[in-house]
Amino acid sequence: MKKIMIVDDNALSVEGIEKNIDWAALGTQVTHIKYDGGSAIEAMKQEPADIIISDIEMPDLDGISMSRLAISINPFVKVILISAYDRFDYARRAIRIGVYDYIEKPIDYQYLTEKIRGACSLIDQERKNMELLKASRPAMIEKFFNDLVHYSGREASWHLSSYMEYLNLDLNYRYYTVVVFDVENAVELKKELGVAQYEMLLFRLNDTIREYSRIFDFSYLLKGFDGLELILCQNSSNVSHVLQSVHKTVSSIVESYADSPLSLNVGIGNIVSELWNTHLSHESAHHALEYRFFFPQKNIFDTREALGRNLSLEPFSDSSEDELIRLICQKDYTAMEQWIKDFSADLLSKYQSRDFIFVRIYSLLGKILKFLYELNIDAKDLERKIAQTYARLDSFNTSEQFFSWLNEICTLACQRLDSSLKTYHDQLCESVLSYIRENFENSSLCLHDIAKYANVSPAYLSALFKKNMKISISDSISSARIEAACRYLKNSNLSLKEISEKCGYANQYYFSTSFKKWKGISPSSFREGKMPDSI
Structure with missing residues (x-):
């Protein structure tokens, strides 16, 4: 049962509302009756109501001020305000603070009943959504950490900081790093064992990593299709201590999987001192994994060891x-x-x-x-x-x-790009021609519609089509319409008006003018079999 509070300094008004509404039929119960705003707020603090029905004009604390305080106590409370005055500014102020609805006196109890029913439905929907929100909390936490390692510093802070308190994430640590566990033979295992069995192996790896990561102040695992990404947070006296702990943990995990079907490569990211720079550690961990192609005897890669420097100072791409x-x-x-x-x-x-x-x-x-x-x-x-x-x-x-070979590869890339681009242009033009043939009957068919279908800009399509097909889009539309008109004139008894409509012309006069422009004779002469030079 939803709890109802009635607030009005007029006892007769309160009695009228209480006696003329079938509360049980609405699934509600009047639990509070108050005759001033202050008492209503005190009652809300003790036992919050779901719906408040209140007069606006009350001494000391008016209905709008009371509503503002009530909503601060229970943000989901639905307030229905009642006033004897038709004042638009009241309604505007009420809506602005989050009041559910506003009605005028004298009260139409049937109308009020509908408003209460609507408020109840909204409460039910909000409760359902709140349950869904609670159920989705683990997914939201996963989304938080996934975004944390992909958004850049300022963007991450702006995008994610408001969610930390809501998700109860206390991530105030001194150092942060990301470790990437890549399953090198993921494709082969999926084919050999099947996806279900492969995923079970990943879940087992997940459990192992969690167990070994307990030595850190905080850890979170992101699971992908081909591996896992471990986010570590630690309050340590210095970076060296964190690095030693990370290497010791990773080495233990890899050793425990020496005889496993999973072939693991691990990339250890840079240590960063700002939460919102975790993406830098994530990037460097993935960059570290690129070394596996050059040091096949290794399966743990840390760019600090390989280069004797921090990879973030020497990015692979610029x-x-x-x-x-x-x-x-x-x-x-x-x-x-x-x-x-x-x-x-x-x-x-x-x-x-x-x-x-x-x-x-x-x-x-x-x-x-x-x-x-x-x-x-x-x-x-x-x-x-x-x-x-x-x-x-x-x-x-x-x-x-070696650099001559690099130039050769780049030249081949040019040629492949040029060849593919020509194929794409040819396919695009053929697609446009097919679209015109299928839609020329539509009198509103134009360059803009065709460009929208082709998913390119009108200007680009117009220039490309003219260059490749040696004819403009508008002329192609006209050509398709004239060809269809010729078939109708030769093979049917349709009137010129009917043919013009079937061929996408707005009227018969425009059809005749266009036909003569293209064929050199009128539609009627063409139907009679006359040639242009015989007219």
């Missing part, structure tokens, strides 16, 4: 690499070759390690392949060529040979 992709798109072979020369000179001057140069080039090639795949361009042959070359890096005797 704006200059975006410039190379731009040159590939433009097929500017001369500028592309110069970029590779400058890039190679920069790498050779900065780094003495041959392995690190190979890693940087591999990262660059990965970015190019990712770009091609995002454009739905099949680059499997390029990927195979890169993999084959990296399997025999010792075949390069000089750095010039």
